[in-house]
Amino acid sequence: MVSLSVFTSEIRPAESLNKIIATIGNQSISELDFDDAQDKYQKLTKYLKNEDMRKSLRTRIIDFLIDRAVVDSIAEDESIQVNEKRLESEIEKRMEFMGITSRKQFEKAVESSSGMSYELWYTELPYQIKKTQLMQYKVPNHPPSDKDIRAWYAQNREKVGFEVQYRQIAVTPANDSITEESRIHKEATEIKKNVLSDPSSFGLIAGSPRNTDANLRARKGLMDWVSSFELYKTNRSVAVALSSVPVGSISEVFRDERKRYCIVKVEGKRPTPLENVRQGIVNLLSREKEDENFIKWVRESRSTVPIQIFDDAYKKENKIPDQQETFTLD
Numbered sequence: 001m002v003s004l005s006v007f008t009s010e011i012r013p014a015e016s017l018n019k020i021i022a023t024i025g026n027q028s029i030s031e032l033d034f035d036d037a038q039d040k041y042q043k044l045t046k047y048l049k050n051e052d053m054r055k056s057l058r059t060r061i062i063d064f065l066i067d068r069a070v071v072d073s074i075a076e077d078e079s080i081q082v083n084e085k086r087l088e089s090e091i092e093k094r095m096e097f098m099g100i101t102s103r104k105q106f107e108k109a110v111e112s113s114s115g116m117s118y119e120l121w122y123t124e125l126p127y128q129i130k131k132t133q134l135m136q137y138k139v140p141n142h143p144p145s146d147k148d149i150r151a152w153y154a155q156n157r158e159k160v161g162f163e164v165q166y167r168q169i170a171v172t173p174a175n176d177s178i179t180e181e182s183r184i185h186k187e188a189t190e191i192k193k194n195v196l197s198d199p200s201s202f203g204l205i206a207g208s209p210r211n212t213d214a215n216l217r218a219r220k221g222l223m224d225w226v227s228s229f230e231l232y233k234t235n236r237s238v239a240v241a242l243s244s245v246p247v248g249s250i251s252e253v254f255r256d257e258r259k260r261y262c263i264v265k266v267e268g269k270r271p272t273p274l275e276n277v278r279q280g281i282v283n284l285l286s287r288e289k290e291d292e293n294f295i296k297w298v299r300e301s302r303s304t305v306p307i308q309i310f311d312d313a314y315k316k317e318n319k320i321p322d323q324q325e326t327f328t329l330d
Contacts, residue, residue, distance in 0.1 A: 021062060021311045024069035029062070037065055043120055049291045059317050066307065067298045068127060073305050074138070075130040082126040090129060099258050104176060109257065131294060139297045144285040152281055153274050160229035160277045164242055165268040167221035169195075169206045170213040170260040188253045188261035195250055195263065202250065202265045213260070221265075227272045229280050242266060 022029045041061050045051065051060060075082075091106070100106045107118040114121050144152075153160060169191060173184045191210060195202045205211065206221025216223075232239040237256040241264055245251050251264045309315055 023308045025073040025305050027069045029065045037061055050295050059314055062314050070298055070305050080130055080133050082129050149281050162269045163225045163227050163272045165225050166223050167202055167206050167265045168216055169211045169263045172212045172260045184261055192253050192263055227277050229277045
């Protein structure tokens with residue numbers, strides 16, 4: 001719902017070099033803002049959920065800008081500030097969580113996981129930080145029903161239907177150079193040949209310095225029983241590799257999210273009951289609903305922020321009474 005108010009200004013059409021499209025609280029959206037947003041909106045379209053594609057592109061972009069301005073306005077009222085220092089702190093926190101120390105490697109990991117260019121991801125980061133904080137205490141939480149949980153479990157049994165025990169060997173490149181990547185790939189390939197010729201040697205090699213992950217090395221590479229569902233959330237590449245490997249067999253060499261060359265051996269598999277993964281399914285379904293719930297909350301919050309619309313095409317398409325006249329920025 002958009003609250004409307006009359007705003008008039010005496011100007012000549014020739015002066016409309018940067019017309020105001022809308023004002024949201026103390027912010028304004030101009031034609032120049034619209035032009036700047038077009039490219040970003042087009043790049044983000046495949047990531048934006050619940051977009052009404054029946055609406056014109058112009059209306060969708062204006063709604064995109066209005067929604068972002070509403071979020072900015074509410075975040076400001078809630079004293080949520082995102083400056084350069086806050087952005088760097090967030091990046092450092094994510095790098096630590098991912099076990100990455102190289103900024104260049106982090107940028108590559110972001111592009112791989114998000115499907116966006118790092119530059120686009122970085123421009124979205126302030127909005128995502130505000131969204132996360134507002135979601136915590138402003139957006140109503142609607143947990144999935146038991147019916148939804150059971151339906152998801154039934155449809156995704158191959159992901160959550162078993163627990164796995166496995167050993168892992170990880171070999172980490174010292175840097176991003178082609179020479180180092182080639183050396184490490186050769187080392188991983190040689191390890192693969194060794195364990196294929198003598199599968200019983202997997203634990204010995206996993207517990208030796210050839211396994212560069214100290215945590216894995218300390219327990220001879222053994223990862224005790226874990227549901228494939230939980231593993232998929234934390235180590236997707238490992239989960240994918242294990243899904244096609246029979247008990248007692250060894251995977252191909254693959255690269256994980258931390259850019260390490262890895263080999264895994266399946267020690268055992270067993271069925272996983274629903275109750276063991278229920279909370280994980282709840283979390284997953286809740287995350288899938290986050291965008292839907294958030295954009296619904298933003299649209300509802302429009303009624304709490306003073307909004308004025310001056311764009312004729314937008315007003316006509318959305319059946320807004322023609323009560324405003326256009327004005328320009330100086």
